[in-house]
Amino acid sequence: MSSKTPIYEGKAKKLFEGPEPGTLIQHFKDDATAFNAKKKGTIVGKGIINNKISEFLMTRLNDMGIPTHFIRGLNMREQLVRAVDIIPIEVIIRNYAAGSFAERFGAFEGEALGSPLIEFCLKDDRLGDPFIAEDHIFAFGVAAPEEIDEIRHYALRINDFLSGLFYGHGIRLIDLKLEFGRFYEGETEIIVLADEISPDTCRLWDIVTNDKMDKDRFRRDLGGTEEAYREVARRLGVLPNINVVEKASFADIKGGKAKPAKGKAKPVKAVKAVKPAPKAKGKPTPKKKK
Ligand SMILES: Nc1ncnc2c1ncn2[C@@H]1O[C@H](COP(=O)(O)OP(=O)(O)OP(=O)(O)O)[C@@H](O)[C@H]1O
Numbered sequence: 001m002s003s004k005t006p007i008y009e010g011k012a013k014k015l016f017e018g019p020e021p022g023t024l025i026q027h028f029k030d031d032a033t034a035f036n037a038k039k040k041g042t043i044v045g046k047g048i049i050n051n052k053i054s055e056f057l058m059t060r061l062n063d064m065g066i067p068t069h070f071i072r073g074l075n076m077r078e079q080l081v082r083a084v085d086i087i088p089i090e091v092i093i094r095n096y097a098a099g100s101f102a103e104r105f106g107a108f109e110g111e112a113l114g115s116p117l118i119e120f121c122l123k124d125d126r127l128g129d130p131f132i133a134e135d136h137i138f139a140f141g142v143a144a145p146e147e148i149d150e151i152r153h154y155a156l157r158i159n160d161f162l163s164g165l166f167y168g169h170g171i172r173l174i175d176l177k178l179e180f181g182r183f184y185e186g187e188t189e190i191i192v193l194a195d196e197i198s199p200d201t202c203r204l205w206d207i208v209t210n211d212k213m214d215k216d217r218f219r220r221d222l223g224g225t226e227e228a229y230r231e232v233a234r235r236l237g238v239l240p241n242i243n244v245v246e247k248a249s250f251a252d253i254k255g256g257k258a259k260p261a262k263g264k265a266k267p268v269k270a271v272k273a274v275k276p277a278p279k280a281k282g283k284p285t286p287k288k289k290k
């Protein structure tokens with residue numbers, strides 16, 4: 001039995017009191033939810049993978065001078081973070097149209113946006129995390145204009161850095177959701193990136209095949225969710241040992257049909273590079289709107 005003091009249980013994570021004042025333990029669960037928790041399920045191993053991916057990416061961001069809440073990894077499912085006062089907005093950065101955005105604006109999924117675009121949603125499950133404009137944010141006292149300026153600045157830097165990092169591993173960063181928090185050092189307010197960065201919070205597509213490698217596989221019942229999460233971790237070099245227990249390559253599970261494993265487990269093969277269609281010029285292939 002755990003002797004840790006629980007603070008909060010969310011849909012994907014639990015928070016416990018940390019060992020030092022001003023710290024928290026973030027515990028990553030395998031639980032998955034979508035559509036404001038109307039759809040619920042389990043993605044086996046997700047907690048471990050998201051913990052390790054988030055640890056890896058937050059460390060890289062810390063290294064390049066972007067302040068984050070991450071302090072250190074504790075074990076496979078837990079990390080020590082600085083306790084912050086979460087600014088209750090979801091900061092969404094989009095590089096390509098997808099999901100609700102594509103529907104709203106009649107764009108095709110994968111359509112490139114001219115430049116990264118930032119949207120804000122109020123973090124309020126009761127209201128279904130509605131869109132919120134900056135005027136509302138200021139009028140409701142959710143955040144101050146200077147805080148939003150700083151958040152925008154960090155969000156674009158994070159997006160720029162992560163887009164390049166994922167691209168180097170054959171993954172296109174379609175969009176991502178960030179959360180920021182504040183804490184005080186004396187009189188000085190400091191804003192840091194909080195929560196997590198993982199296939200739960202990013203849309204990630206294979207650069208060659210445009211296969212989805214994120215929570216959309218769960219949202220849309222595409223199958224192969226666990227394998228896709230593992231493939232992201234494998235490509236980033238996080239959890240390298242994961243390969244030895246894998247039975248089907250990510251390429252094999254496209255469309256959700258894993259090939260039955262024959263005999264002994266083999267290491268995961270990388271997705272084979274297929275020459276992109278000439279007119280695609282490296283951008284995602286337009287998909288017909290439904
Ligand atoms: N450093 C931190 N300090 C305090 N709270 C944090 C920190 N990092 C993340 N959180 C909060 O911890 C919770 C993590 O749990 P989880 O992601 O499961 O929540 P959730 O079910 O998605 O709910 P929510 O709608 O509140 O995000 C979130 O509410 C998140 O805002």
Ligand SMILES: [Mg+2]
Nearest residue numbers: 010011012195
């Ligand atoms: Mg969350």
